Amino acid sequence: MAVRARDVMTHLLVTVRPEEPVARARRLLADHGFGALPVVDPDGRIVGIVGAADLLDLPEPQARTATVGSVMCTPVLTAGPDTEVHVLDHRLARYGGHRVMPIVERGRLVGVVTRGDLLRRRAHGGVIERLVGHLRGTHRRVPASTGRVLRVVGSRPGPATGADEPPHTLLCARDVMNGHGLVTVTPETPVERAVELMSVHHVSEMPVVDGRGVVVGVVGETDMPPDRTWHATTVAAVMTTDVVTLGPDASYDEMTRVLAPGGLRSVPITEDGVLRGVVSRRDLI
Template sequence: MPVRARDVMTRRLVTVQAEDPVDVAAQRMLRAGFSALPVVRGVDRLVGIVSLVDVLRHREEGTDPGATVGSIMTTDVLTMSPVTSVAVVAHRLRTYGELRVMPIVERGLLVGVVTRSDLLRGPRAKPGVLTRLFGRTVLPDPVPPRPPRPRRPGARRVGEAMTDTDLVVVAPTTPCSRAVELLLTRRFSLLPVVEKDGSLVGVVSEADLLRDPLDGSRGGPPRTVGAAMTRSPTVVRPDTPLAEARQLVVDRGFRVLPVTEGRRLVGVLSRSDLV
């Protein structure tokens, strides 16, 4: 029996209203550990998607501080039905899923969302991608949100705002199954890949590990991080102006920027660090 969107989607939704202030959306995303939220009116009628990048762009432009979510959200939102095949959802997320969220709509109402994390986890009660490829990892459902990091007001350089302790990294030889487990249990979208000497050699993301079942490829999935990772990622330095890093995120859509000194990884800077 084919796996459908309803089998993997997240049903416990965090949403915002179009009339909510932008700061409410930002705080809700930071508390929940999400990079984007569905925007609804009335009883879960989807009207858009708002992301942390939308918030950053709004603040960079210095527009009305009292602006509402409706004024910055994306209104042209691709949606899917609960009975859509997971293979189709995965393909659409890979092709069009810049926000990493696919709203699932039934009879005009939002009933769930599917993220890349949901696809990596697989169906809650049926064998999923982890079972078939690596052996399923038992995870809490839902995965609890990460505790928010303390805000650092007044930071001007990347080194003042980045995360530089308890970094979660993988090696090129790390099995993909372990990378998937770390991404899911720690609620990350990307992991730095480092050699034994601490030098950064790449990054591995949900997209790198989530194969598109409709891309026509006949090869098997990668087994190690080194075979799946993105090499030569864009990086910043601790002395990079925070405004420059913020512009990279806004213009190019980066979710996490590795921070290096020479080739050595010294921290990571995420969207939430910039909001």
């Protein structure tokens, strides 16, 4: 039986309106860890999408007064609840710059499907497949030892403190890089385990490090082959080895250039090659 959008989509939606301030979109993206938000009208009809990349280059004076409608992307490619997942996979791979496909029924937004949703389905199979596997004793979990959670130097900026808070353009990488525990893999990690880690930790890509913590690559959702042959594959076979990194003292402008629209979604922060943290677009907005 074909698996369709309604079987994998997320129903609990976080949306914004075109007339709302950009500041609200920024807060929602940061609070929920999303890369993009659907923009809807009062009737729940989708009118655009706004993502972290759309907000990254917005000059601060403009950001204080801009509305979501002035920066959102439109028109929006959508799909229906009965669209088969292989069609969604193709559309997201080819057209899904925001990594999200809005699901629309009778003109109204009813859910979203992300690349992560499709990847989780491929990794874990359907409900019936998992149940049969448990009954037969064939459903297996990849050992947790094949992935890592590293503690990294640095922390996110705390809540706004008024006059004491430095202007965001004066921040450097060590001020904003992820300091809550960083998920990494090694070249020897099975791809199946990498998929599980991305699913559990809700990340779209991870640094690949060697035994000394030196960054040797990056692996993400878009690196995964379109079929399930990767169950017998290691990260080394699919990772990107041409990795752009920045140092802990990299300026806001340097980070923005690397993470600008059309560029990277995240950048490893290294010191003498050793991973110290990661900065994503969401960290800069």
